[in-house]
Amino acid sequence: MSNVTVTVNGKSHTVDVAPETLLVELIREKLRLTGTHVGCDTSQCGACVVHVDGVAVKSCTMLAMTADGASVTTIEGLANGSALHPMQEAFREHHGLQCGFCTPGMIMSAVDIVNRKGSDLDEHTIRDELEGNICRCTGYHNIVKAVAAGAKAMKGGAKPARAAE
Amino acid sequence: MYAFTYERPKSVEEAVNLLKKSGEAKLLAGGQTLLPAMKLRLASPGTIVDLSKVAGLSGVKRDGNDIVIGAMTKHVDVMNSAEVQKSIPALAHLVSVLGDPAVRNRGTIGGSLANNDPSADYPAAVLALNATVQTNKRKIAADDFFKGLFETALAGDEIIEAVRFPVPEKAGYEKFRNPASRFALVGVFVAKGKDGARVAVTGAGESGVFRVKEMEAALGKDFSAKAIEGIKVPAKGMIADLHGTAEYRAHLIGVLARRALAAAK
Structure with missing residues (x-):
């Protein structure tokens, strides 16, 4: 040890x-x-x-x-006290999860994508960059929407729409 | 994972001494292949010598007409290097289609070459660009480095320090990815250097990366997709598995070589 x-x-x-x-x-x-x-x-x-x-x-x-x-x-x-990080909030808002098992990794990868590529992300870029994250429920559609929205919200430094319930 | 002894040397010399001391020691670079293999108990080294704190093994620099990449340089840093993007854009492209972003943040060029997976991308670039592998002992030409499946010319106490790539006139890389593993089902690197054209294929050969001399001869006269249109690579010696037959892989070599030539710059 x-x-x-x-x-x-x-x-x-x-x-x-x-x-x-x-x-x-x-x-x-x-x-x-x-x-x-x-x-x-x-x-x-x-x-x-x-x-x-x-x-x-x-x-x-x-x-x-x-x-x-x-x-x-x-x-x-990621969260600031009871206020979700904008990327977490976007996953909630856009139904970017079903069982939720892959979600922590998806969100950490998504924040990393924004850190590297900025907040204006097209669908192709998001799908390409998420290739190391596998989801067996959603078919990725809403994950991609959530990442695009979360990226925009991160740019604005926007406060999450509402606190976690 | 089986238990092992962990060592974290600060210098190449210290690492070499640790390798000599323990017969079952393995070097850990980025760990993106070794650690998964250990988790599956396909590898069980008695000692892990972690190179992450060894100074002076990372970085990309231009040296005359060569690009020199330190063995512990992470994939992401080769991909984003302005020098690589300018001098050997095909190499930057190769790294951009290797693994996934998190893997590229950890994996290294030295680790990939020392492992010599028959489906890895870097061996194709090293062989086609006629690069030289510099170790703590000697300089090994690409043609002498790769010795078959997961086999290289490296001795048990030898450590890759850097890889020296001569800047080509033109080069291109095209890869047909296995959609599950992202490894190359077939990958073809073409390069036109001062000693002529070289074509290296990864993913297809039963003995790992290899050159296609017939294509090279034709490309020496005319470095274009058209020059190799009639050349067929025989299926003998190609990997056959559930992902593709030997004939399919042989066919892909021609297709991807032509695409690589069309995209070469």
């Missing part, structure tokens, strides 16, 4: 982990932040996407030890 120090959602944690601990296991099992999901064993589904030092990463495909010293943002770190 070795110590690893990570800042998660602004808070520093020093945790004792085994070398084979994955970043997602550190997040879910040690820090009990269970919003980040594990959907596959093959690094394809994207349910585990978090931001590591500002960029989207599949947290099931990174060792916790490699994240030593890094700053991590998970889905729990």
Whole structure:
């Protein structure tokens, strides 16, 4: 076991982990932040996407030890108190989810897309950029709409339409 | 995942010593192939030597007529490099169709080459552009580097430090992606350099990446899609699996080579 120090959602944690601990296991099992999901064993589904030092990463495909010293943002770190992040609000508004299992990864990838590509996103770009996130319910249609709307809302720095209920 | 010992060296020298010390050590670069393989228990190294904190292995620079890419340079940084986009746009394009955004944020050129997956993209670029793989011991020409499925010329205590790509006159890459894995069902990289034309194929060969000499001879005289219209690649030695037959892959080589030539710049 070795110590690893990570800042998660602004808070520093020093945790004792085994070398084979994955970043997602550190997040879910040690820090009990269970919003980040594990959907596959093959690094394809994207349910585990978090931001590591500002960029989207599949947290099931990174060792916790490699994240030593890094700053991590998970889905729990997006909302501002009870007010949803604009991208979360857009997924709610546009019905961008059914079972919701893939949603944390979808939203973390969506915010990353806006960070890289700006807020004016066409459908082709969104579909192309979301290729590392798999959804088995929606057929993606409303996810794409939600990402486009969420991107626009992020630009305006718009306050979410309403607080989470 | 099976348990292993974890090491995080700060220098190439320290990493080499760790490799020598442990017979079962594996280098961890971006981990986008090794970690999934370990999770599925297809790989079970006794020691992981994590290269993420080794200084001086990342970055893209121009050196005379070459582009030199550090082994730990992430895919996203090759894709976004102004130097690569200007000098070898086909290489920037290749990286843009590799994996997905989160994978490109972690995966590295050195990791991809050392792994030498028969469907990986980078080996096609390295072979077609006649690049040189620089290690802690020597310089290995692309033609000598790839040795078959997941096999390379690298010794057990050898570490890739950088890859040196001569800037071509023209180059192009076209890939037919497996829609599930995003790996190349077939990918063809064509390049016109100072020593003539080279054509490298990934995804199709049973022994990994290979060159198509007949196409190269024709392209040496006329680097255009038209020049290779009549050339058929035999199906013998091609991968056949549930995604495509050997004949299908052989056919795709011609189609994709012509598209790569049409798109070459």
